[in-house]
Amino acid sequence: AxxxxxxxxxxxxxxxxxxxxxxxxxLLSSGGLSTGRIGFRGIEDLGGGLKAGFWLESQVNADDGTQPQARFWHRRATVSLISDSLGEVRLGRDFAPTYSAFADYDAFGDNGVAAFTAMYKPRTVSGTTPQTAVRDDNQVSYILPTTLGGIYGQASVAAGEGTKGSKYYGGRIGYKTGPFDVSAAYGQTELASSDDKYKLFVVGGSYDFGVAKILAAYQEAKYDVGVASIDGLKDKLLTVGATVPVGAFVIRASYDQVKADDDKNAKRLSLGGIYNLSKRTAFYGTYSVIDNDDAGTFVVADSPAVAAGKKSQGVEVGVRHSF
Amino acid sequence: AxxxxxxxxxxxxxxxxxxxxxxxxxLLSSGGLSTGRIGFRGIEDLGGGLKAGFWLESQVNADDGTQPQARFWHRRATVSLISDSLGEVRLGRDFAPTYSAFADYDAFGDNGVAAFTAMYKPRTVSGTTPQTAVRDDNQVSYILPTTLGGIYGQASVAAGEGTKGSKYYGGRIGYKTGPFDVSAAYGQTELASSDDKYKLFVVGGSYDFGVAKILAAYQEAKYDVGVASIDGLKDKLLTVGATVPVGAFVIRASYDQVKADDDKNAKRLSLGGIYNLSKRTAFYGTYSVIDNDDAGTFVVADSPAVAAGKKSQGVEVGVRHSF
Amino acid sequence: AxxxxxxxxxxxxxxxxxxxxxxxxxLLSSGGLSTGRIGFRGIEDLGGGLKAGFWLESQVNADDGTQPQARFWHRRATVSLISDSLGEVRLGRDFAPTYSAFADYDAFGDNGVAAFTAMYKPRTVSGTTPQTAVRDDNQVSYILPTTLGGIYGQASVAAGEGTKGSKYYGGRIGYKTGPFDVSAAYGQTELASSDDKYKLFVVGGSYDFGVAKILAAYQEAKYDVGVASIDGLKDKLLTVGATVPVGAFVIRASYDQVKADDDKNAKRLSLGGIYNLSKRTAFYGTYSVIDNDDAGTFVVADSPAVAAGKKSQGVEVGVRHSF
Structure with missing residues (x-):
């Protein structure tokens, strides 16, 4: 009801x-500050420190009224059993813990022209691209309770169900106390065959000094695969950023760097501001420039593409309204 | 929340x-009196005469449970900032002002077997059909405040974003006082190239005499394009209608006429009745007949098609329930 | 509002x-105990024993966030006028009465690895498969009022609208008093041509002894078609089951048997348990085994397929949360 x-x-x-x-x-874009969405969620108190909950969340691209086609509940579709003392078991489509372990320490939160996933592009090996870079279908997660004195963590397994690049296991462990937060994560995805592994190691942290919050994260993706040209290849991604509150304003800045064994390299600088009209409504502006090195062809948005070593930059000014 | x-x-x-x-x-049809829909909307009062708002609206075809596939939020997906004194800025997918300037004066409101868009068919030029006949993706609109003594209006620009036939600008200005309402609109859409323009001029008005409301609208579509066979071609559409309330009943009637330079002509008569069981629930019946002239092949519904100059007619009896 | x-x-x-x-x-599966869904419904009291209502219901596969693509409101999209004394007229997409007449007496309610539709597979005749096995598009139903001393019933007609296998009429009549419930239904679907008929006859009943509820249903599908090899063919499906409440537990068991004139035969045993944590949240486990005979190739889930006469079995353990 x-x-x-x-x-x-x-x-x-x-x-x-x-x-x-x-x-x-x-152009008009959607999700420059936070990805557009509509969701339905609820928690039922079962008594004795036990709760049940559900979460259904769909992406909304308000610029043109579209949503990702294949999965209406693309952002999240889960059912949970939550024990205050023992933790949560969560079933369904959800974030992979390796993704959250980076995104939580990105000053721009993976949104708009400064989105870090623009510089995090899993490779295609024998026709299979890892499907687990952000979210997993068919995921079973165990999430630690919030009663462990600042320690938090999650272990997740995703069934492949015949979709190549979808079989995943991963976990994250962290510690958060007062202004301090640090975590590490590891995840492994099976590619075309069980001999082909995509391995992701992530570490990140933040410290809130009050006048400014400093954030940093590093991830290393490694391909242990049967294809000699890619076997052993590593993609390294680093972000260092800060958010500075000034009254109703928040200033944001970040520097990203990607280094790959095959010289698909780039550096990036992002700057932005948020003006909060209320808790629910904000104006924002963001500028980001990617300076590709060597074989790098990263771009701030899907289009226009650039040749290796060339520059891509973007700016956007928008409004975000939450409900 | x-x-x-x-x-x-x-x-x-x-x-x-x-x-x-x-x-x-x-057959069973959906939207005979009003297009089926489900929506989510809200307004936040920011203080000082400023408001923020959102509107997400999806089409519901309850006859078969479908919705238009490409855009779930096909009917509207917008975020707004609204100043009581300065007006509204609205971003996202929304009606084109040129469409509203005709639809607002159609006795049948563009629904069911009497829908006026059955007689308003933008032409395809070099493979491109205007995508802006009803709604625009990626639209930025400025809407006048309601404090201008009856004057109202809207100016809109829609980014093309590489989709041919989608780049649009248009505006509407009107005056409404007591029973009297009149407006005019102009819009221009870029077709396959920036040399190909689809231009739409619309004027309409209504007067509510109490015993009856009289409505009329006229629109002229002109093709200023590089294709010689279509260049300069005009499509003219006229509607004259009335709605007559009789207790819980409303009687509706309209006469439409379309005249094109290439003789794709037709006349149409529509008659209907609404019986309001409550403010939210109504029975209705509508009859419409299109009498095609010369090369006209207009039909009251997508199928069955007719040969040039032949008659198409339809009748429907249904129930509309709002929530 | x-x-x-x-x-x-x-x-x-x-x-x-x-x-x-x-x-x-x-794998992770959705709908093991009840099909995942989200819906919006409402009833308006029009006074004088008359009501209007709507019901929109979408399927939610929370394992991967998907929903059936073609129809977002796949499960139900209807508008109703309901008279307390005269009954209900319901328009839109809804269950076929012949389906409900079997499903209402299945101990597992057509869900998960024990779903009876795994053993009810309408045949394809000249390229057309009946589309009316579960739900009908474009259906007009009349439903008897609840004031007839335990007699209940429904008559339905679905317009084909050019989709082969969709033109249907059917009805169901039943009697329910205290622990006793029995009903019979008949439906007929037009296949590729009006000479090809798919006829379905269903009878079922249940008796609630308190310590256990016993359920049974039988259906016979007959093909009266122009294709000699299928003409006159009958598919017979029987289910006998029981549900036994034991405190917060419910034990369920059923035996199904399918017999076809072309020896596509099978027997099935299903066993399951439900533990209700609350009215809204339950754990459950289900086991089902299909023992195919002769040419039978029925399987408990879409995949893996089995050769004729081979065994298919499945087990699942899950959580269902209602809101």
């Missing part, structure tokens, strides 16, 4: 201008 | 019978 | 293991 459901969401639309080595494009 | 969201919608299903020059078809 | 809408749903995810003649598969 109604009382057990919370309807929530975000509508976030911006005017974006991107420049790929001189080729420019102006 | 819940309190900031309004869930609303319409489920409207009818039994429809159509006759295309003797070929008949009986 | 908000107050007129009830948001409801089920998220149900299980860990499933299936074995098709030795080929095994472990």
């Amino acid at each position: 109604q009382s057990s459901v919370t309807v929530f969401g975000i509508v976030d639309v911006a005017v974006r201008h991107v420049d790929g080595d001189g080729t420019t494009k102006t | 819940q309190s900031s969201v309004t869930v609303f919608g319409i489920v409207d299903v009818a039994v429809r019978h159509v006759d295309g020059d003797g070929t008949t078809k009986t | 908000q107050s007129s809408v009830t948001v409801f749903g089920i998220v149900d995810v299980a860990v499933r293991h299936v074995d098709g003649d030795g080929t095994t598969k472990t």
Whole structure:
């Protein structure tokens, strides 16, 4: 019945201008500050410190009214049993713990022209690309309770169910106390065959000094695969950032660097500001520039593409409204 | 949270019978009186006469449980900042102002067998059909405040974003006082190239005499394009209608006429009645007949098609329920 | 407005293991106890014993966030007018009465590895498969009022609208008093041509002894078609089951048997248990084994397939949460 459901969401639309080595494009974009979404969630208290909960969340691209086609509940579809003392068992589609372990320490939260996933591109090996970079289908997770004196963590297994690149296990362990937060994660995805592994190691942390919060994260992706040209290849991604609250304003900045064994390298600088009109509504502006090195072809947005070593930059100004 | 969201919608299903020059078809239809929909919307008061708002609206075809596939939030997906004194800025997918400027004065509101868009068919030029006949993706609109003594208006720009036939700008200005309402609109859409323009001029008005409301609208679509066979071609559409309230009943009637430079012409008569069981629930019946002239092949519903100059007619009886 | 809408749903995810003649598969599944769903419904009291109502219900596969693609409101999309004394007229997509007449007496309610539809597979005749086995698009139903001293019933017609295998009429009549419930149904679907008929006759009943509820249902599908090899063919399906409440537990068991004129035969045993943590949340476990005879190739889940006469079995353990 109604009382057990919370309807929530975000509508976030911006005017974006991107420049790929001189080729420019102006467009309306969605999710510049936070990905647009609509969701339904609820928690039932079963007594004795036990709770049951559900969470269904769909992506909303308000610029054109679309949503990712294949999965309506693309962002999350889970059912949970939660014990205050023993922790949570969560079943369904959800974030992979290796993703959260990086995203939680990115100053721009993987959104808009500064999204870090623009510089985190899993490779295709024998026709299979890891499907577990952000979320996993068919995931069973155990999440530690919040009663462990600041220690938190999650262990997850995702059934492949015949979809190549989807069989995953991973975990994250962290410690958070007052202004201090640090965590590490490891995950492994099976690619075309059980001999091909995509391994991801992530470490990150943040410290909130009050006048500014400093964030940093590092991840290393390694391909242990049967294809000689890719076997052993490593992609390294680093982000260092800060958020500075000034009254209703928040200033954000980050520096990212990607280094790959095959010279697909790049550096990136992102700068942005948020003006909170209320807790639910904010204006924002973000600028990001990717300076590709060597064989790097990273771009701030899907299009326009750039040739190896060329620059891609973008700016957007928008409004985010939560409900 | 819940309190900031309004869930609303319409489920409207009818039994429809159509006759295309003797070929008949009986079916269940959706949206005979109002297009079926479900939506989520909310307004946040930011203080100082400023508000933020969102609107997500999906089409519901309750006859078969479908919705338009490509865009779940096909009907509207917008975020707004609204100043009581300065007006509204609205971003996202929304009606084109040129569409509203005609639809607001159609006695049948573009629904069911009497829908005016059955007689408003933008042409395909060099493979591109205007995508802006009803709604625009990626639209930025400025809407005048309601404090201008009856003057209202909207100016809109839609980014093309590489989809041909989608780059649009348009505006509407109107005056409404007591029973009187009149407006005019102009819009221009870029087709396959920036040399190909689809131009739409619309004017309409209504007067509510109490015993009856009289409505009329006229639109002229002009193709300024590089293709010689279509360049300069005009499609003219006129509607004249009335709605007559009689207790819980409303009688509706309209006469439409379309005249094109290439003789794709037609006349149409529509008659209907609504019986309001409550503010939220109504029975209705509608009859419409299109009498094609010369090269005209307009039909009251997608199927059955008719040969040039032949008659198409349809009748439907249904129930509309709002929530 | 908000107050007129009830948001409801089920998220149900299980860990499933299936074995098709030795080929095994472990996966996360959705809907093991009840099909996952989210819906919006409401009833308006029009006064004088008359009500209007709507019901929109979408399937939710929480294991991977998907929903059936073609129809978002796949489970139900209807508008109703309901008279306390005269009954209900319901328009839209809904269950076929012949389906409910079997499903209501299945101990496992057509869900998970024990779902009876795994043994009810309508045949394809001249390229057309009946689309009416579970639900009908474009259905008009009349449902008897609840004031007839235990007699209940429904008559339904579904317009084909050019989709082969969709034109249907059917009805169900039943009697329910105290612990006793019995009903019979008949339905007929037009296949590729109006000469090809798929006829379904169903009878079922249940008796609740308190310590146990006994259920049984039988259906006979007959093909009266122009294709000689299938003409006159009959598929017979029988289920006998029981549900036994033991405190917060419910034990379930059923035996199914399918017999076809072309020897596509099978027997099946299903066993399961439910533990209700609350009215809204339950753990469950289900085991089912299909023993194919002769040409039978039935399987407990879509995959793995089995050769004729081979065994298919599956087990799942999950959690269902309603909201």
